[in-house]
Amino acid sequence: MWSAQDVARDRVRRQANGLDVAAVAERVAEAAVRERETAEQLRGNGSFYAFEMDRERLAVIWLAQHAEWQRVRDLMTATGWSVYEPEQDAQGSVWAREREERLAGAPAAQAASGARGRKEAEGADELRAEVRLSAASGRLVQTVAGRTGLRPSEVLAQLAERIVVGEDGTVSVPPFTPSW
Incomplete structure (x- = not known):
């Protein structure tokens, strides 16, 4: 899965292709508005449509896109480019290659991980898992861990x-106090 920075850099690289400095400046302003709006919505001051992605991820992506549009604008201004051409953007090209390499290596890494998981499952009666929690859930778990x-x-x-699984398939955890 791409990070918010990867998503932002890829989008900006594609969308900025052929734009002049004025058009890029407009995109910087638009990204600033979107960044502010998603931050407000994340704080509960706005509504999200049901089909939109995770609020926190969307806010982080707009933050990253704003930063990337600013970087492109500053690069164009500093170098005197009349239009943005992704191939001339040395840093952007490095990031694009890194994304492509990670994408190309993902199937092999996933296959290796699956093989390790099958091997571990055959040898032991335990499950090892990597869990990604939302920021709110992660903060709760970290708070409990800290206490x-x-x-x-x-x-x-x-x-x-x-975990208790009910007859109707519902999953719950009775109250308990975590301990050593």
Whole structure:
């Protein structure tokens, strides 16, 4: 999965191609507005449409896009380019190559990870997982971990050990106090 910076850099690189400094400046202003709006919506001062992505990720992407549009504008101004050409942007080209390399290597890394997972599952009766939590959920887990002296992974493991699946398929965790 691409980071917010990867998404922003790729979008800006494609969208800026052939734009002059004035058009890029307009995109900087638009990105600033979008960054502010998504930050306000994230704080609960606005509404998101149901089909939009995770609020936090969208806010971070607009923050990154704003920064990238500014970088392109500053580069064009400093170098005197009349239009943006991605191939001339040395830093942007390095980032694009890095994204392509990561993308090309992803299937091999995923296959290796799957093979390791199958091997571990055959040899042990445990599950190793990488979990991505929303910022709000992550803060809660870290708060609990900080209060109990546990690592966040230990808090999640204790939560998982207490999962109860109801007859109707609902999943819950009865109240408990995490401990060593």
